[in-house]
Amino acid sequence: MHWESWSAFWDMGGRGFYVWGSYGVSFALIALELYFLHRTRKAVIRRLLRWRAARFEDTGEDA
């Protein structure tokens, strides 16, 4: 193992703020992207289902 202890690992030779600030924000952004990807897909599917239902009502056809 490269590190003597976990606290040495988190300290990153006194540069913990810069290292964890980089990785933390980056992985948070990636997680947000995946979350919004999922949410947008759900929202689009719901919107398209509503759009289709409304179109069938307009024309008086059966859905």
Place this chain on the structure above:
Amino acid sequence: MNATQERRQRWRQGVEERQRSPRSLWRFAAPQQFYPLAGRLAPWFAAAAAVLAVAGLYLGFFVAPTDAQQGEVYRVIFLHVPAAWMSMFLYLVMAFWGIVGWVLNTRLSFMMAHALAPTGAIWCFIALWTGALWGRPTWGTYWVWDARLTSQLLLMFLYLGYLALTRAIEDPRRADRAGALLAIVGSINVPIIYFSVKWWNTLHQGASVSLTRAPSMATVMLVTMLIMAFAAWFYSIAVALWRVRTIILERERHTDWVAAELDRLAAKEKG
């Protein structure tokens, strides 16, 4: 109908015919064929990205040695360089799909460009963010207006400009073409970013990896960086494929096959 319009229409019909041909690879240029293919491929790319990222982070934090000059803070490189590479590469891929869309008149090409833009913008932001946090302890400043950093910031604005432009134009066909034009013209900036450290005197260090000379870093560091780069690449492919599926559903909503897919999705939700 004048001669040019007639030629265009014949060409479009030709494209559509080739897309319908079951033995031609062109069929995957048809959104209807690409939608299920993308759905099948994306999870594999995502899984590969996750495995590579875990391996890369393990190597980067527990195997790679302390850097003789920079100490531990250099470990930002394993994120910074792959993010910067992906931000440039994805912009070129966007421009490529823009050119294909303009030349071949394939709707799916424009949709691919749309699907790549948000991910490229995120990589671009990550490159700038990690660069700033790495610059502070090593250069003594978060930001400096030198050629490398300024051209990378311009790339960020090109991504944001593409996203704003394509969302501002309501007619999708015009939005596609305007966005593609911006991507194509803006791609001139990518070689400027890449070679900026050579052409100008900058604070930013030179290329870490080059095809013509031996790498300037220890092997384990180099291997870790490449593993992380592949992780970022596969992640981008997976996300772009997932995103393009949603775009296809919206764009093709008038077709029978999307109606059938919506029935399937609605049934699954009720489950």
